[in-house]
Amino acid sequence: MILLHGHWRQAVSLLACDALEGAERDATLAHLEDCPSCQVELQESQALFRTLAADPVHAAQPDLSVEVAARRVAARATETLTGPRAQWGWRLLSLPVVAAAVVAVVLLAPPLLERFRLAQPSPAEPAVTLSAAAVGRLERTVAREQAARYLNEAQDVLVTVASTPPRCRRQTPGIDLEDESERSRSLLARRAFLVDLTQDGLAPARPVLEDVEQVLREVAALPPCARRQDLEAIHREMSRRNLLMKIDLMARELEG
Amino acid sequence: MEPSDRELMARLVRGERDALEPLMARHYRRVYRIALAYLRDTEEALDAVQEVFVKAYQNADKWNQGSEVGPWLTRIAVNHAIDRYRRSRRRAASEQPLSEEQPDHDPHLTAGTPSPERQVLGRELGEQIGAALAGLPDKQRAVFVLRHYQEQSLDEIAGILGLSLGTVKSSLHRAIQRLRGELGGLRA
Numbered sequence: 382m383i384l385l386h387g388h389w390r391q392a393v394s395l396l397a398c399d400a401l402e403g404a405e406r407d408a409t410l411a412h413l414e415d416c417p418s419c420q421v422e423l424q425e426s427q428a429l430f431r432t433l434a435a436d437p438v439h440a441a442q443p444d445l446s447v448e449v450a451a452r453r454v455a456a457r458a459t460e461t462l463t464g465p466r467a468q469w470g471w472r473l474l475s476l477p478v479v480a481a482a483v484v485a486v487v488l489l490a491p492p493l494l495e496r497f498r499l500a501q502p503s504p505a506e507p508a509v510t511l512s513a514a515a516v517g518r519l520e521r522t523v524a525r526e527q528a529a530r531y532l533n534e535a536q537d538v539l540v541t542v543a544s545t546p547p548r549c550r551r552q553t554p555g556i557d558l559e560d561e562s563e564r565s566r567s568l569l570a571r572r573a574f575l576v577d578l579t580q581d582g583l584a585p586a587r588p589v590l591e592d593v594e595q596v597l598r599e600v601a602a603l604p605p606c607a608r609r610q611d612l613e614a615i616h617r618e619m620s621r622r623n624l625l626m627k628i629d630l631m632a633r634e635l636e637g
Numbered sequence: 638m639e640p641s642d643r644e645l646m647a648r649l650v651r652g653e654r655d656a657l658e659p660l661m662a663r664h665y666r667r668v669y670r671i672a673l674a675y676l677r678d679t680e681e682a683l684d685a686v687q688e689v690f691v692k693a694y695q696n697a698d699k700w701n702q703g704s705e706v707g708p709w710l711t712r713i714a715v716n717h718a719i720d721r722y723r724r725s726r727r728r729a730a731s732e733q734p735l736s737e738e739q740p741d742h743d744p745h746l747t748a749g750t751p752s753p754e755r756q757v758l759g760r761e762l763g764e765q766i767g768a769a770l771a772g773l774p775d776k777q778r779a780v781f782v783l784r785h786y787q788e789q790s791l792d793e794i795a796g797i798l799g800l801s802l803g804t805v806k807s808s809l810h811r812a813i814q815r816l817r818g819e820l821g822g823l824r825a
Contacts, residue, residue, distance in 0.1 A: 390810070391807065391810040394809065394814065395809060398809070398813065400783060400784055400809065419700070422720065425817055426813055428821075429813065429817050430822060432766075433766060433816075433820075435761055435762055436762065436766045437762075437763045438677075438766075439675050441669070441670060441679070442667065442669075443669045443682075444683060445683055447659060447665045448692075449660075450655050450665065450686070450687055451658035451690075453660065453687055453710065454657060454687050454690040454691050454694060455654050455657055455694070456695045457687065457688075458691045458695055506747060533727075535776075537726075540726055541774065557815070560774045560776075561774075564715070605793050619645065629727060
């Protein structure tokens, strides 16, 4: 019965913002006739939309003419295409060429050297060593990027938690943390795939990553409608560790 | 007869830059209002709109020619506004660590008097609505902005955001409930 009424509460919200159509709208209107609590619900949501109708955003106009904006867009697009990213594009394009050259040296140098009877060490070994180093560098870069991404996502969750989300419902004491709790669980589940703490390049980030994991576990363990004192305990913990600031600094460092 | 959105996009793909202005003229205000509804800052919104069209211009060749241009631009605009908003929120949070005594709402993030440098909309009601919207999780906020400020249907919102219809409905319902809690005492 409660679940069923939850469905009608949702339908009434959607009706209030004029988002229902056809049979769903008709069924909700019919239900409203015999449901006094849904009528109150509808009136309160309609009052919200009367307030929102006065939001100045509805009538806002951009201060810049479309002609000027179009010129700026064209200039920015061209600038970006010829800027540092484009240069990186050329560098990336050149990578396969360099790699092919290294492979060619590795494969062709020994027979050529033998043919000319040169008593010099084969260049194959240094080339293989260089390639392994390049792979190592690539792995470290990817590990740092993934760790930064993980920290950024964790920070999104913790910033919302820090901003004290609204109460569950007016009649119910408690804070609505269902989304944040779910996102924390999802992040923790993905952490093992995203961040390899054994990577040397991540050693400086390890303390922050461990702090983040601990706080995320606390958020993940909260019920959907959390007690205010539990949330305040998490706030104090985050504050004591200066966690948001540390995450920001570390994410920037990892991103280079 | 004026060229269609698709014809203008096809010209952009061919590198004809003069197709940009007529395409922008059709979608400029709409994209601006999405950005403003999300970011609540006129300067930020104006900058975001230009970045949205830069992205569209640069990715014109990735546009699926069988699809409508409007929803494609809307998707870029919403994703860009979300990214931009997250960045500014992270910046704000890292500049102001949590204090020992937490008020009911962190004024820097969700409510209270906005700082002049952030240039939030001037009117008090707009500020309070902006503060209430800022308290919504990203998904709820995006769904609500598309429904209330853009009057997109639930199916269209599902398509733009890549969500199921059920998720769109529940997100919109939860957004309305939260906003009622935040703005219930206000009268326009």
